Amino acid sequence: MAMTFSPIPLTGAPFPKSEYERRHKKVFDAMERAGLDALLVTAHGHLRYLTGYDGMGGYFMPFPLILAPGRAPTYVVREYEVNGVRAESCVEEIVGYTQQQDFAKVCSDVLRQYGLESRKVGFELGCWNLAPADVSALQAQLPNMKVADASRLVASVAAVKNELEIKAMRDAMTMTDLAVRTFQASIRGGVTEAEAAAAIYGEVRKAGGDDVRMVSLGFGDRNKLPHGKPLRHPIKNNEPAMIEVGGTKLAYAAGLVRCAVLGRHAETESLHALSEEALEAAIAAIKPGVTAGMVDAAGRKVIERSGRPQVFRHRAGYQIGINWGERGNLSLEPDATDVLEAGMTLHMPFILFSESGYLFGSSENVLVTERGAEILSQTPHTLYRA
Known part of the structure; x- marks a missing residue:
């Protein structure tokens, strides 16, 4: 007896099917340039980009989306x-497939059925959610x-956004700005980190925001913790x-990233001033045709010129969009050769380390345009003083 499926309330892919078909075509074009006969997509952010599903069920085993020319996109997932x-x-x-030990047999059966058992197949070997054992x-x-590393293929396609995606980014930034304003309004003596976070969640929820990702929030010496x-x-x-x-x-x-000081704090104030200068130099370097490494170098040069190169211990930024922080995405780091294009969105956190261990700084989320970088936030990256 055939199973029937009735619509489930409040479900569905976020974008029209035609948008996903556009994305699939771009990925197929990239696969052809890479000489791949098929691609297994396993990174959660890339799965969400290509299907709408967040991929979170894949904690059990990989949930590969199999893309092969002439075949409908096929998801291999746990029965549950x-x-x-x-x-x-x-x-x-x-x-x-039902149990973990069934995954390889079921997935290989699909690949064999598609005539790929001796072809060149791309795997996201450098991304999350795919183990060597898989x-x-x-x-x-x-x-x-023939297994080929295709870790950056979907990322390179997703890096350049169309108007639908850019609107989503602008709408997301509206909620980010609200979160930052609420954070700033919370800074007064005796307020706890948890109380400030609760206020942020409450205000964003009231405004109809989808969700808030609190990557870090710290007061006082707890600012010495990364991702506290x-x-x-x-x-x-x-x-x-x-x-x-x-x-x-x-x-x-x-x-x-936004910072504040209640009263005065010379050590972090000095750090923030340097962060602002480096961030602005990196943003000024952004335009189509420059490399990611050149943008990193522009910000890094400011810090080296300050005589405090040890305060900067990471990269200048990275591609942002679906799934903030996907491994294998475009990275603004020394000598990176990726070429920037109009339509890319980048997060550029210049978080610096003080001599005693404070983490402090500023960031911007920018859209690469034909004229340069457009800053998406409406809240200044200057230090907020309460």
């Missing part, structure tokens, strides 16, 4: 998650299959505060 994938994605061809298990089933989570720790006079937060819309995130 089939209804969720069907309801929340644009994919119609779904193949299920690849080994598939190769044991298909010993003649808000606890019941109060801020006192003459202490610093920092937040890294992102509102989201249709799974697109727009991150920002």
Whole structure:
């Protein structure tokens, strides 16, 4: 007896099917340039970009989306998650497996059925959600299959956004700006990190925001923790505060770093001034045709000129959009050769380390345009003084 599926309330892919078909075509074009006969997409952010489904059921085992020319996109997922994938994605061809040990057999059967058992197949070897054991298990089933590293293929396609995606980014930034304004309004003696976070969540929810990603929120000496989570720790006079937060819309995130000082705090104030100068230099370097490494160098040069090169211990930024922080995405780092194009969106956090260990700085989320960088935020990256 055939199974029937009735619509489930509040589900569906975020964008029209035609948008996902456009994305698939761009990926197929990139596959052709790379000489791939098929692609297994396993990174959660890339799955969301190509299907609408967030991929979170893939904690069990990989949930590969198989893309092969002339075949409908095919999702191989755990049986338990089939209804969720069907309801929340644009994919119609779904193949299920039951237990972890079934994954390699079921997935290899699909690849064999598609005539790929001895072809060149791209895997996201450098991304999250794919373990070496998963690849080994598939190769044991298909010993003649040629495995190629395609970690950056989907990322390179997703880096350049169309108007639908840019609108989602702008809407996400509206919620990020609200979160930052709420953070700033919360800075007064005795307020705890947890109370400030609760106020942010409440205001964004009231405004109809989708979600808030609280990457970091710290007061006082807790600003020495990277990615510190808000606890019941109060801020006192003459202490610093920092937040890294992102509102989201249709799974697109727009991150920002903003800092404040209650009273005065010379050590972090000096750090913030240098961060602002480096950030502005990096933004000024952005235009189509420059490399990611050139943007990093522009900001890094400011810091080196200050005589404090040890305060900058990471990259100048990265591609942002779906799934903030996907491994394998475009990175603004020394000597990076990726060429910037109009339509890219970048998060540029210049978070610096003080001599005693404080993390402090500023960031912007920018859209690359033909004229240069457009800053998406409406809240200045200058230090907020309470």
